[in-house]
Amino acid sequence: MSESEIVSRSRQSKWSMVGKDPNTMLLADVDLSHPGIWQANEFLPFLDRLRREEPVHYCRDSAVGPYWSVLKYKDIMQVDTSPHIYSSEPTIGIVDTIAEFNLPSFISMDPPKHDAQRLVVQGVVAPANLKNLEPLIRQRVCTILDALPAGEEIDWVQHVSIELTTQMLATLFDFPFEDRYKLTHWSDVATAISGGGIVQSQAERWSAIEECLAYFTRLWNERIKLPPASDLVSMLAHGAATRHMSPMEYLGNIILLIVGGNDTTRNSISGGVLALNENPAEYAKLRSDVSVIPNMVSEIIRWQTPLAYMRRTAKVDTVLRDKHIKAGDKVVMWYASGNRDEEVIPRANEFWIDRPNARQHLSFGFGLHRCMGNRLAEMQLRIVWEEIMQRFHHIEVVGEPERIYSSFVKGYSKLPVVIHRS
Amino acid sequence: MVKIVFIDHGGAQRTVNAKVGGSVMQAAVSNGVPGIDADCGGSCSCATCHVFVNEAWRSVVGEVNPTEDAMLSMSADRKENSRLSCQIKVTEELDGFIVTTPEFQY
Numbered sequence: 001m002s003e004s005e006i007v008s009r010s011r012q013s014k015w016s017m018v019g020k021d022p023n024t025m026l027l028a029d030v031d032l033s034h035p036g037i038w039q040a041n042e043f044l045p046f047l048d049r050l051r052r053e054e055p056v057h058y059c060r061d062s063a064v065g066p067y068w069s070v071l072k073y074k075d076i077m078q079v080d081t082s083p084h085i086y087s088s089e090p091t092i093g094i095v096d097t098i099a100e101f102n103l104p105s106f107i108s109m110d111p112p113k114h115d116a117q118r119l120v121v122q123g124v125v126a127p128a129n130l131k132n133l134e135p136l137i138r139q140r141v142c143t144i145l146d147a148l149p150a151g152e153e154i155d156w157v158q159h160v161s162i163e164l165t166t167q168m169l170a171t172l173f174d175f176p177f178e179d180r181y182k183l184t185h186w187s188d189v190a191t192a193i194s195g196g197g198i199v200q201s202q203a204e205r206w207s208a209i210e211e212c213l214a215y216f217t218r219l220w221n222e223r224i225k226l227p228p229a230s231d232l233v234s235m236l237a238h239g240a241a242t243r244h245m246s247p248m249e250y251l252g253n254i255i256l257l258i259v260g261g262n263d264t265t266r267n268s269i270s271g272g273v274l275a276l277n278e279n280p281a282e283y284a285k286l287r288s289d290v291s292v293i294p295n296m297v298s299e300i301i302r303w304q305t306p307l308a309y310m311r312r313t314a315k316v317d318t319v320l321r322d323k324h325i326k327a328g329d330k331v332v333m334w335y336a337s338g339n340r341d342e343e344v345i346p347r348a349n350e351f352w353i354d355r356p357n358a359r360q361h362l363s364f365g366f367g368l369h370r371c372m373g374n375r376l377a378e379m380q381l382r383i384v385w386e387e388i389m390q391r392f393h394h395i396e397v398v399g400e401p402e403r404i405y406s407s408f409v410k411g412y413s414k415l416p417v418v419i420h421r422s
Numbered sequence: 423m424v425k426i427v428f429i430d431h432g433g434a435q436r437t438v439n440a441k442v443g444g445s446v447m448q449a450a451v452s453n454g455v456p457g458i459d460a461d462c463g464g465s466c467s468c469a470t471c472h473v474f475v476n477e478a479w480r481s482v483v484g485e486v487n488p489t490e491d492a493m494l495s496m497s498a499d500r501k502e503n504s505r506l507s508c509q510i511k512v513t514e515e516l517d518g519f520i521v522t523t524p525e526f527q528y
Contacts, residue, residue: 077462077465077467080467081465081466081467081489111492115492115495115496118496119495119496119498122496122498123498126498126526127525127526127527128525128526357463359459359461360461360462360463364461366462366465366467366468367467367493368492368493368496370467370468370469
């Protein structure tokens with residue numbers, strides 16, 4: 001089945017979830033993989049009900065085939081920390097990898113290969129390196145914020161979230177700064193569903209991916225001749241575990257790093273503005289004490305959960321709660337649900353910027369595949385909010401946000417705001 | 423209660439009372455020892471409670487377990503005496519236990 005077939009199938013009424021009543025529909029028919037309920041922001045009541053009534057849920061019929069959903073925080077933790085039972089291979093997306101779109105990267109590898117490849121690149125986002133990056137990030141944040149017009153409607157996603165994360169990516173790759181918008185485009189294309197608005201066909205997607213490969217191959221060839229440097233391309237080109245990667249593997253890892261460092265932080269930057277607008281008492285709390293920002297950053301990342309799930313594949317027959325999972329079954333950990341699990345997180349549906357234990361959320365995953373860039377993401381968000389509070393009294397959301405048609409990337413394509421300066 | 427000594431990257435020393443039966447990580451967090459993040463809350467799945475065990479104590483605390491070993495292998499500054507403090511159980515024998523915390527928790 002091609003991806004465009006999957007999209008057209010998911011839009012058919014048989015698999016449509018939009019507009020269904022989460023409290024009365026048959027549990028067996030609930031299909032969280034349907035992008036429509038995420039775009040329409042209707043997913044929460046479905047997650048709440050499944051956590052209550054069927055926390056390990058089997059969807060036997062969907063546009064992407066049958067799959068298990070894991071809804072509870074502690075069960076997700078168990079799956080995420082049992083790679084010998086729940087494999088990250090062949091892919092961590094809910095759609096089975098299509099042969100002609102097979103991009104291997106360490107997010108979809110098990111140990112020991114995963115460990116060796118990840119070690120090569122994680123130095124770039126290690127705390128010691130971040131300390132060196134902080135002044136540059138702050139300077140770029142200030143430049144972007146200072147250029148924003150006050151008192152008129154702008155799109156926060158375009159003007160701030162995308163611009164900032166793109167600049168950060170260009171910095172980490174030491175990517176030609178004037179070409180940085182290509183990174184955003186490739187990131188969007190890599191996670192887009194054809195027909196979902198960004199690309200219309202698989203062929204269109206491939207031509208963008210090929211352009212990406214050609215560009216990064218040129219950078220690799222330049223940097224392999226130079227002494228090792230601290231950017232990601234140089235690290236991959238010189239690293240013992242990565243220097244002999246196939247072109248597809250190189251591309252897979254590049255795209256992983258682009259997507260990992262782009263969509264996620266971008267949507268958390270937008271999500272924070274939205275959450276504060278929906279919770280004016282929390283915004284007031286922030287104005288009265290900006291020292292809460294580091295804690296608020298963790299709360300934003302939990303509340304937003306920029307990647308709604310990660311998928312595993314059972315390697316052996318196993319049992320989770322009372323459910324018998326067969327070897328080969330897809331198992332989807334819904335971080336977006338675990339992050340709202342009241343058994344672990346009190347008042348989980350509330351946005352609470354001084355929440356105790358705010359760091360204990362699932363958005364970064366846990367175990368061997370825990371987000372490599374988590375400290376970078378937190379630092380970026382912290383700097384953004386520190387500099388916003390220096391300048392703006394209120395970033396007012398003045399219209400409905402537009403959400404992305406995806407059950408994986410949980411985010412925004414548009415967030416209209418008006419800035420009110422202090 | 424037993425005493426545990428945490429020495430930070432800069433050499434500053436803090437002695438805390440730790441409950442027997444808990445973990446060294448819990449002793450650090452409940453006494454506000456800086457330098458132990460413990461994002462996962464003690465499930466050996468985030469590697470942010472990394473400590474270096476004082477040489478004299480290595481034989482007392484025993485070896486790393488396989489899950490801990492896998493998590494530690496992702497730490498760039500792992501050493502021979504690296505442990506995840508959530509995996510060290512506080513016992514009577516640990517009275518006076520000394521660990522050093524790294525400059526950063528990944």
